[in-house]
Structures are given as C-alpha cells and as structure tokens.
Amino acid sequence: MIGPHARDSIERIFFAAARTRLVTDSQHSCEIVPRAGEGPQGERLVVLTISSMQFRLLLLLHFEDDERTQRYYVGDATRELTECFMEFGNLCCGSMNQQLVEHFPDLGMSTPYALSSGCLPYLRELKPDYVQSYALTIDHDIRLGATLCVCTQAPIDFVASSTAIEAHDSAGELELF
Known part of the structure; x- marks a missing residue:
C-alpha cells in the first residue's frame, strides 16, 4: 500500500526531475498534466527502475521517433534517438533517485531499456x-x-520536503557507488 503523502511526494519529485532533466536547455519549459488512462503516448518506451526493500518504482517515458523529437534530442549527431533519449531518461530517474534516497537509503537504479508501447498493458501484471x-x-x-x-512490498508513506525538491538542481554529475 502506498499512502497519500508518498503519492504526492513521488509526483512532486518526478515533476521537478522532468522539468530539469528532460529538457536540452535549462531555459526550455516542460509542461506536465495528468492524463486519464494508461494507454500509449508514443510508439516507443524507455523504462527505468528504482528499487528498494520496500518498493519498486518504474518510470516509463513515452516518445515518438519523429523528426521534431529527433531534432530536439539528437540534433545533428549521427546517434539514434532511442540512445539519446535513454540518457535524458537516466538523468531524470537519477534525479528522482537522489531525492528518494533521503527517505530510503537502500535504493538501486536499473540501466534504461527500450520497449515498444505495445508492452504498456502488461504493467497490470505487476499488480501495482x-x-x-x-x-x-x-x-x-x-x-x-x-x-x-x-x-x-510493505506499506510506505513519506513526505518529501518541498524546499529540498526545489533546491535540488545538481548539474547531473556522475555518482560512484
């Protein structure tokens, strides 16, 4: 069971991470609105996981492999969009991890991987x-x-400090464990 404070905290942590880590320039905006339904929002998914002894959090980022998204995340480079987008997703998830570790010191983060959006309905198999x-x-x-x-795996509820979330804006440096 996940308590209401934990839901709110996870959402605020995600919003702050997305607004700073999913943009290519700190001056770019990132508008986020809740969406009804769990259907695909793009043909591709990048899946990232943060795990602890008490819970597993999956962050699924949906995107289209179209010219606009390609231009924004890849630019003139010869790399694939999925590869570049995984790096941005990893930065976003890493920022979330840094905030959550204050409440759950035993966190681990997965390597990002890509899937087709057709896999999204199988989330319910995890019994979230x-x-x-x-x-x-x-x-x-x-x-x-x-x-x-x-x-x-156990009831969780915590309150992430709003000031800590707002103040947390590191340059995305590499952490060694």
Whole structure:
C-alpha cells in the first residue's frame, strides 16, 4: 500500500526531475498534466527502475521517433534517438533517485531499456499499488508521455520536503557507488 503523502511526494519529485532533466536547455519549459488512462503516448518506451526493500518504482517515458523529437534530442549527431533519449531518461530517474534516497537509503537504479508501447498493458501484471500517467510538452513543441508505476512490498508513506525538491538542481554529475 502506498499512502497519500508518498503519492504526492513521488509526483512532486518526478515533476521537478522532468522539468530539469528532460529538457536540452535549462531555459526550455516542460509542461506536465495528468492524463486519464494508461494507454500509449508514443510508439516507443524507455523504462527505468528504482528499487528498494520496500518498493519498486518504474518510470516509463513515452516518445515518438519523429523528426521534431529527433531534432530536439539528437540534433545533428549521427546517434539514434532511442540512445539519446535513454540518457535524458537516466538523468531524470537519477534525479528522482537522489531525492528518494533521503527517505530510503537502500535504493538501486536499473540501466534504461527500450520497449515498444505495445508492452504498456502488461504493467497490470505487476499488480501495482499506484499508476499515474502524464502528458509532457517540452519547449511548447515536443510531446512526450510518462507513466509512474509503484509496486510495494510493505506499506510506505513519506513526505518529501518541498524546499529540498526545489533546491535540488545538481548539474547531473556522475555518482560512484
């Protein structure tokens, strides 16, 4: 079971991470609105996981492999969009991890991997305690989606400090464990 304070805290942590880590320039906006339903919001998914002894949080980032998204995340480079987008997703998830570790010191983070959006309905097989989807608009042009999915092994409820979330804006440096 996930308590209401934990749901609110996870959402606020995600919003702050998305607004600072899913943009290519700190001056770009990232608008986030809750989305009804759990259907795909793009043909591709990047899946990232944060796990502890009490819960597993999956962050699924949805995107289209179209010219606008390609131009925004890849630019003129010869790399694949999925590869570049995984790096941004990893930064976003890492920022979330840094905030959650203050409440759950035993966290681990997975390597991002890509799936087809056709896999999204299988989330229910995990029997999640909390699932919420969001529509994201980056720099008024790029449309992404995000799904937060939390599976718990024990009841969790915590309150993440708003000032800590707002103040947390590191440069995305590499952490060694």
